[in-house]
Amino acid sequence: MAIENKAGDGFDTVFCQNDSVGLGSHHDYDAAQARIFKIIVIGDSNVGKTCLTYRFCGGTFLKNPEATIGVDFRERTLQLDGETIKLQIWDTAGQERFRKSMVEHYYRSVHAVIFVYDVTSLISFESIPEWIEECSRHSVGPMVPRIMVGNKCDLRDRREVPTSAAQCLADSYSFPLFETSAKDPAEKEHVDAIFLTLAYRLKSHKPMRLKQLSESGVRQLWNQREEEATICQC
Ligand SMILES: Nc1nc2c(ncn2[C@@H]2O[C@H](COP(=O)(O)OP(=O)(O)OP(=O)(O)O)[C@@H](O)[C@H]2O)c(=O)[nH]1
Numbered sequence: 466m467a468i469e470n471k472a473g474d475g476f477d478t479v480f481c482q483n484d485s486v487g488l489g490s491h492h493d494y495d496a497a498q499a500r501i502f503k504i505i506v507i508g509d510s511n512v513g514k515t516c517l518t519y520r521f522c523g524g525t526f527l528k529n530p531e532a533t534i535g536v537d538f539r540e541r542t543l544q545l546d547g548e549t550i551k552l553q554i555w556d557t558a559g560q561e562r563f564r565k566s567m568v569e570h571y572y573r574s575v576h577a578v579i580f581v582y583d584v585t586s587l588i589s590f591e592s593i594p595e596w597i598e599e600c601s602r603h604s605v606g607p608m609v610p611r612i613m614v615g616n617k618c619d620l621r622d623r624r625e626v627p628t629s630a631a632q633c634l635a636d637s638y639s640f641p642l643f644e645t646s647a648k649d650p651a652e653k654e655h656v657d658a659i660f661l662t663l664a665y666r667l668k669s670h671k672p673m674r675l676k677q678l679s680e681s682g683v684r685q686l687w688n689q690r691e692e693e694a695t696i697c698q699c
Pocket residue numbers: 508509510511512513514515516517527528529530531532533534557558559560616617618619620645646647648649
């Protein structure tokens with residue numbers, strides 16, 4: 466569900482019932498014409514960052530995801546009001562040992578941030594201020610749009626984080642709050658709405674030099690990630 470943004474920062478929450486919004490894989494539109502925006506998804510390990518990004522980019526629930534090592538990249542191209550926009554989504558590792566050497570890359574030239582916690586884990590919710598602090602330490606400016614997401618709402622009997630507490634925290638940072646489930650197919654549109662809300666906000670921004678990164682830098686990062694995976698298995 467999308468929760469009203471009481472902070473009133475002019476950050477409109479977008480719902481997907483809007484027929485003028487085109488969603489598709491990056492093959493559906495002329496990707497060469499697309500403006501590219503980098504979105505990072507951060508939060509504690511196991512909160513569902515990979516499943517949320519997979520739900521948005523792949524359309525299904527990823528069964529048996531493995532812990533992210535370093536970073537995984539996913540992309541989705543959107544057609545918004547006649548303009549093609551590519552969201553390059555960086556699904557980051559929650560586990561400290563898998564983040565170490567890549568943290569600098571996560572935050573470089575970032576256009577938007579999604580902070581994820583698990584509604585069945587109070588600890589993951591209490592970590593959100595630390596993730597916000599980490600963003601600030603890496604010079605992510607206050608103008609960079611941010612969203613807070615409580616995942617795993619399908620686990621109703623195990624909820625530890627009340628919506629009111631989450632809304633209170635989100636308001637204190639002037640972030641929009643979403644609660645959803647990457648697993649529940651009925652929540653698919655709300656998962657889309659998280660990313661669309663950011664996409665609409667970013668549409669009025671100028672993208673930074675991300676094309677260069679997507680061609681060479683990402684490949685380099687990917688190699689680094691492979692090396693880390695090898696080291697961690699020892
Ligand atoms: N019930 C339920 N389980 C979920 C949901 N989203 C993710 N999970 C499960 O939560 C576990 C962790 O999911 P991931 O997406 O790998 O979590 P992550 O935050 O990417 O974890 P790291 O890669 O370690 O940072 C997996 O067992 C998923 O199946 C959800 O919406 N509902």
